[in-house]
Amino acid sequence: MYCFSDNKMRKPQRFLSYIYTIATRSFLVFFLVLGGCGQAYFPIQLNGISRSERTANQENTEVVIIPMTLETAKKANLEYYKRRVVKAGNLREPAKILPVSEAMQEFLPKQNDPGPYIMGIGDVISFTTFDKNNEDVTVLLTRDLVVKEDGYLYISPIGRIKAVGLSQLQLEDQIYQKFLEEDYGIDFELAITGFNSKNIIMISQKDGPTKIPYLSRPIYLDELLSSSNIKTVPGSDIRIKILRGDNKYVVSMLNLFEKSRKKIRLFPNDKIFIEPLNYRKEHVLIVGETGAQRSTQINSIERQTLSDTLFGSPVLNTVTSDFSQIYVLRKNKKIFNAYHLDITDPTRINFASKFEMRPDDVIFVATQPLSLYSRTLNQILGSTGLTLQARDTLKAELR
Incomplete structure (x- = not known):
């Protein structure tokens, strides 16, 4: 039987440790070299065209940087708040996103006298x-x-x-x-x-069809809607469609109650459809160094500002967000206006409270340069840590 001394047993272990140290350092150098070539990190991606080809095929849009000041905020707020209506009643065709002006094209009846009543069965x-x-x-x-x-x-x-x-x-x-x-x-x-042979039918999504008896006195559309408790939600409109024989008329409920608008008299057997406009929900996208990328809802009544969006929920990170690079991207025809806000001076936060958001605005918050470096280093050191862990596991198996 041969007995080995303790020193003799430690020599192979030291040799293995030396080999693992060299391998680890070599892997780290290899990782850094490939990282400089853009090949150190391989994300999940589709095997299609190369990255350079993908980039070349993307649409590039001109961006104009505009410092956010009280003057530029005031000018930006003059931009029309564009609400859109979703037309999606026909399931056999894609939904259409229409501006309100197109979804509510009024066509008013010119004739306001139904003429003499014509008798029918049951009168x-x-x-x-x-x-x-x-x-x-x-x-x-x-x-x-x-x-x-x-x-x-x-x-x-x-x-x-x-x-x-x-x-x-x-x-x-x-x-x-x-x-x-x-x-x-x-x-x-x-x-x-x-007048039993004639009536007026009013159809709404809430109550369905309702039969309105025809009377000897004139019946006007605004009076009928008021007595039926048809109301609009603040900031919205209702499309009123009147079918009269082969003719179709469209009336905006908001315009109907204007003092300058001529009253619309209803005729026997008119069919009235109450169609609230299906407004598209309005959102602002929040991207960049904001934690989870998300969208936040806005509306035309409250008119949320940039301050409401940034500070109404946890958007900015005091460690990783670059407070000097906050941008609001807004489409302006074929270009994007990027309103730049730097709040490293706290007095400039006042500009954010003056800047109104608009549908489809994009808020972009840049990342602190040090945070970018730290994340890159963490990924590298994380890979090195996995190698060291594998070394220790192998050493334990050889003991």
Whole structure:
């Protein structure tokens, strides 16, 4: 049996440690060399074209840097707040994003007089006759007559009279001629008291179809909507569509109640559709050194500012965010205006509270240069740490 001394046992271990140290340092140098060539880190990516080809095929947009001051913020706030409407009712075609001006193209009815009422089946007529008895006293007899399914009225003593398709004046002429033919010298008068053959249908997404009885007095659109408790949400509009025979009219509810707007009278058998505009939700994108990249919602009523967006939620990181490089990117035709804010001087934060956000603005926060260096170093040292861990594991196995 051979016995080895403790010193003899340690020599191979020292040799292995020396080999692992050289390998680790060589790996680190190799990593740094490849890092300079852009090959040290391999992200998950599609195997398609090369990185240079991908970059060449991207669209490049001109960016104009504008310092954010009170004057430039005031000028930027003059830009129209563009709301858009989503038209997505037809599932067989893609949704359309339309400006409000296109989604709400008014077409108002020019004719505001429905003309004489034309009688139909089910209408009720109050018929009064004036006759004299044997004592030469005028006797009034009033009765309600209903237009039957065949379109006729029955009037005693002259019999059946066709009423469907006639106005009140035309029906009076028919009855008068019938009295003359039958040689009855009776005075009479009639009035339409039940407009049962005609009505107005109002259809809304909330309540569905509602039947509105037609009346002898004029019915106006604004009065009908008010009595039906149809209201707009602040900052939004409702598209009112009127189908009248073969014609279609479109009215904005906001414009309907203007004092200068002529009142719109409703006709018999009008169909009114209440269609609230499907506004697209408005967002601002927040990217860069902001933790998670995200979007935040804004609206045309509250008019959130850059200050609300930056400080209303944890966006800026006091360690890694570069407070001297905060940008608001806003599309201006074919270029982007980049409003630059540097809040290393705290007094400039006031500019952020004056700058209103607009839909599709992009807030970009740059990264501190030291943070970029630190992350690169952490990735390198992290890879080195994995190598050292593998060395220690192998040494433990060889013992």
